[in-house]
Each structure stands twice: as C-alpha cells, then as structure tokens.
Amino acid sequence: MNRKKIALIGGGQIGGVLAQLIASKELGDVVMFDIVEDMPQGKTLDVGEAARIVGFDSKVTGTNSYKDIEGADLVIITAGLPRKPGMSRDDLLTTNAKIMKSVAEGVRDNAPNAFVIVISNPLDAMVTLFQKVSGFPFNKVMGQAGVLDSSRFATFIAWELNVSVKDVNAMVLGGHGDSMVPLVRYANVNGVPVMELLERKYGDKEKAKEVMDAMVQRTKMAGGEVVKLLKTGSAFFSPAAAATAMAESIIKDQKRVLPASAYLQGEFGVDGYYVGVPAVLGANGVERVLELSLNEEEKAAFDNSIAAVKKNVEAMERLGF
Ligand code: A3D
Numbered sequence: 001m002n003r004k005k006i007a008l009i010g011g012g013q014i015g016g017v018l019a020q021l022i023a024s025k026e027l028g029d030v031v032m033f034d035i036v037e038d039m040p041q042g043k044t045l046d047v048g049e050a051a052r053i054v055g056f057d058s059k060v061t062g063t064n065s066y067k068d069i070e071g072a073d074l075v076i077i078t079a080g081l082p083r084k085p086g087m088s089r090d091d092l093l094t095t096n097a098k099i100m101k102s103v104a105e106g107v108r109d110n111a112p113n114a115f116v117i118v119i120s121n122p123l124d125a126m127v128t129l130f131q132k133v134s135g136f137p138f139n140k141v142m143g144q145a146g147v148l149d150s151s152r153f154a155t156f157i158a159w160e161l162n163v164s165v166k167d168v169n170a171m172v173l174g175g176h177g178d179s180m181v182p183l184v185r186y187a188n189v190n191g192v193p194v195m196e197l198l199e200r201k202y203g204d205k206e207k208a209k210e211v212m213d214a215m216v217q218r219t220k221m222a223g224g225e226v227v228k229l230l231k232t233g234s235a236f237f238s239p240a241a242a243a244t245a246m247a248e249s250i251i252k253d254q255k256r257v258l259p260a261s262a263y264l265q266g267e268f269g270v271d272g273y274y275v276g277v278p279a280v281l282g283a284n285g286v287e288r289v290l291e292l293s294l295n296e297e298e299k300a301a302f303d304n305s306i307a308a309v310k311k312n313v314e315a316m317e318r319l320g321f
Contacts, residue, residue: 003058004028004251007069007111009103010078011040011062013233014119017240018076019047023058025244027251030060031068033106034079040064072111074250076243077130079103080120082234083227089121089177090312097321100126104133112136115250115285117243118143118261123176125312127261127274129321138263139285145176146259146276147242148235153182153219157194160215161201170194171259172219173276174305175312180276181301182216186292246281253283262286268294268302275309 006022008015011034019030030047032040040062048060061068069075080096083089100120107114107130116136118127127143134141149172158165167190174181187194198208218225226235249256260279264270267289268277278290294302 004073005069005071006030006247007072007075007107007114008032008078009069009075009107010034010080010120011036011043012078013082013236014078014240014243015040016043016047017237018078018243019044019060020050021240021244022247023047023051023056023060024054025248026056026058027244027248028073029058031072032060032062033064033066033069034062035064037064066106066110069107070110072107072114074247075107075111075114075116076247077103077107077116077118077120077126078239080126083121083223085228085231087227089123089223090315092121093125093312093315094319096120096122096126097129097316097319100129101133101321104130108134108136114140116141117246119239119243121176122312124261124274124276124309125316128313129316131263131274132321137285138265139287141263142246142279142281142286143176143261143274143276144239144243144246145180145261146172146278147245148238149176149180149182149219149222149276150259151238151242152222153187153215156215156218157187157189160211161189161194161197163189168194171278173259173278174302175275175309176261177305177308177312178220179301179305179308180220181298181305182219183298184212184216185295185298249281250283250285255280255282255287257290260286262289264289267291270306273306273309273313275306 006028011032034040044060044062131141154168154170170187280288
C-alpha cells in the first residue's frame with residue numbers, strides 16, 4: 001500500500017493531537033519534527049503504541065532532523081509560541097516569524113512537493129511568510145483558522161437553538177484576529193436562516209439581534225476565552241481537528257468547501273494577500289476560492305479585517321522578513 005506521508009512541524013499541544021487524529025483516521029504515516037530533543041520521539045511512541053487499541057496501521061514516528069520529512073506529501077505546521085493570557089495573536093509576530101523562516105527553509109529543502117497547512121499564529125502573516133520563503137505555489141500553501149472559527153460560531157448557535165451542530169452551517173471570513181467576520185446573514189440550520197429561528201424563539205427582533213450579537217462577539221474572542229481559562233497555552237484539540245479536516249479533503253480529493261486562509265488574486269476585491277475565505281480543497285490544494293456577495297456592512301467588516309492582516313504583513317516586512 002502506498003501510504004501518504006504527513007509531516008508535522010511542531011510537536012507541542014496541537015502537534016500531539018494532530019498525530020492522534022491523523023493516525024486514527026489512517027490518512028497516512030506521520031512524522032513529527034520538533035527542535036526539542038527526544039520529545040517528538042516520545043510523543044509519537046505513545047501515540048503509536050495505541051494502534052492496537054484504536055485500530056490503525058499508520059506508522060507514527062518522531063524526529064529532530066528535517067531529513068526525515070523527506071518526500072512528505074503534506075506538511076502541517078504548528079511550530080511557534082502560543083498565546084499567554086492577556087496577549088493578542090499579533091504579539092507573537094516577531095518570535096514566530098523567526099521560527100517560521102527556519103521551518104520554511106527546512107520544508108523547502110526536504111519536502112519540496114508538499115502541500116502545506118500552517119496553524120502557527122499570527123496565522124495569515126505566518127502563511128504569507130511560509131509561502132514567501134519556500135517559494136511554493138500559492139495553491140499548495142494555506143492556513144487553518146476559518147474551519148475552527150466557523151466551528152466555534154456553529155457550536156454557539158447549536159447551543160442557543162438546542163439543535164444538533166451537524167445541521168448548523170455558519171461561516172467566518174477574514175483574518176484570524178479579533179476583527180474576523182462571522183457571517184450572520186448566511187448562517188442557517190438546514191437552510192433556515194438562524195436569525196429567523198432566533199426571532200421565532202424570542203418573538204422579538206431586537207432581542208434576537210442582541211442574542212446573535214453576543215454569539216458573534218463570543219466567536220471573535222473564543223480563542224482568548226480558552227487561553228484565559230487554560231492559563232498556560234491555547235486551544236489545541238479544536239485547531240488540530242480543523243486542520244485534519246482540511247488535510248483529509250486534500251488527501252481524499254473531497255473538494256469540501258472549507259474556510260481557509262488562501263492567497264487572493266482579485267477575489268473579494270483583494271490582491272496579493274492571504275485571507276480567510278471559502279475555498280474548495282482537493283487534490284490540487286486550494287482549487288478555487290468561492291466568492292459570495294457581501295452587503296455593505298459585511299464588506300466594511302471584511303475590509304477592516306483585511307486591513308489588520310495587511311498591518312501584520314507590513315510589520316513583518318519592516319522586521320526584515
Ligand atoms: P506548543 O504546545 O507550545 O507547541 C509548539 C511547538 O513548537 C513546541 O513543541 C516547540 O518546541 C516547537 N517549536 C518551537 N520552535 C520550533 C522550531 N524552530 N522548529 C520546530 N518546532 C519548533 O503550542 P501549540 O501547539 O499549542 O500552538 C502552536 C501554534 O499554533 C501557536 O503559534 C498558536 O498560537 C497557534 N494556534 C493557532 C490556532 C489557529 O486556529 C490558527 C489555534 C490555536 C493555536
């Protein structure tokens with residue numbers, strides 16, 4: 001059997017869950033790279049020893065040498081510091097840019113044909129830097145943020161309406177920062193607009209709007225809510241699950257429509273930036289960006305979010321990256 005080779009760069013909190021999920025789903029053999037000596041070897045040994053119980057044949061190994069990721073089909077990057085309470089994602093820029101530059105060189109030199117999903121923060125800037133340093137084609141390099149942000153939004157809606165989250169469709173666009181844009185108008189439960197269901201529940205348009213505003217605000221701040229409670233580190237299960245869904249769509253050519261940080265060349269009126277948009281993910285990576293119409297208010301929020309991404313990219317350039 002010709003299994004896919006999936007390299008995880010970063011074997012911390014998210015990297016550990018990625019190894020479990022990818023092996024459990026048998027998406028391919030996993031190689032986990034980290035700079036901390038012995039840690040990725042230990043973590044993957046632990047995951048691998050559960051194979052008999054969980055029932056997977058994927059091989060799971062750890063390494064401190066980039067040589068071992070040679071020929072990887074897909075690379076998922078979580079190398080970098082996570083937030084501490086009180087920090088914004090942007091506060092990680094300088095430290096994580098240094099790390100991302102070295103990671104991009106390691107991946108470029110050892111897995112030149114790989115598809116790449118970046119998770120490290122600040123997300124949109126880190127994807128931009130990875131692509132710039134590696135020179136990989138734009139369709140092969142993308143960032144995970146929107147799948148998680150959208151899942152958070154959908155979860156809050158499901159809790160509020162007391163329905164299965166599987167029937168909730170909700171999407172978050174824009175940069176992965178506090179200015180991200182949860183799309184209220186398009187949110188629905190099996191096709192029925194969420195706003196209509198809220199208005200029926202409360203019998204009052206004002207109250208329905210108030211409840212939705214609170215869910216939107218909670219979605220935007222959801223990463224920080226977890227950081228504040230954990231005190232050390234940030235969300236790790238949900239981002240790993242989100243990147244696994246993206247990896248699965250690429251590996252199995254599912255062509256799922258997932259919000260991803262994708263390189264825009266005119267779509268949504270943006271040119272030359274990585275931003276969260278709905279994308280068709282398949283055997284060619286980001287195969288298409290699905291454009292949708294935004295009303296004035298949504299467009300203003302989207303533009304505001306783009307401005308935040310540009311600010312980070314420019315700050316990174318000023319730092320010499
Ligand atoms: P953590 O558990 O600290 O793991 C990061 C790992 O990166 C550690 O094991 C480090 O040893 C390793 N590392 C550091 N420098 C290098 C290097 N040069 N090469 C290879 N590995 C290195 O963090 P985490 O797994 O919780 O989070 C990882 C990143 O994801 C952070 O930047 C978070 O901010 C980010 N994150 C993103 C999301 C999104 O949805 C975009 C969500 C949550 C966290």
